[in-house]
Amino acid sequence: MLQIIFTILIGFVVGLLARWIGPGGMIQGFWVTVLIGVAGSVIATYGGQALGLYRAGQPAGFIGSVVGAIVLLALVQLFGR
Numbered sequence: 001m002l003q004i005i006f007t008i009l010i011g012f013v014v015g016l017l018a019r020w021i022g023p024g025g026m027i028q029g030f031w032v033t034v035l036i037g038v039a040g041s042v043i044a045t046y047g048g049q050a051l052g053l054y055r056a057g058q059p060a061g062f063i064g065s066v067v068g069a070i071v072l073l074a075l076v077q078l079f080g081r
Contacts, residue, residue: 010036014062018069040069 012030015037019028028036044060044067054060060068 003007007038008034009064010065011035011041014038014040014065014069017066018073021066022073036069036072037065040067040072042068044068047064047073 011034015033015035018036018040019033041060043062044064045058046055046065047068048054048060049056049058053064
């Protein structure tokens with residue numbers, strides 16, 4: 001249970017940073033920001049594994065998660081219209 005709460009909190013922080021740094025001026029709520037952060041972490045993990053930056057089973061770091069969330073926001077801006 002504590003790991004889920006920790007994941008939500010880290011996802012929120014990553015999502016906030018990505019929205020602050022990234023493109024677009026979308027106004028979103030708490031849960032959307034958490035989902036952006038968590039999805040950014042997943043994108044960074046699998047993308048990093050595909051590029052050979054991470055081994056299988058190794059999660060992305062904090063900076064990688066923020067970069068993944070920014071990429072997600074950019075894709076939403078590009079294809080969301």
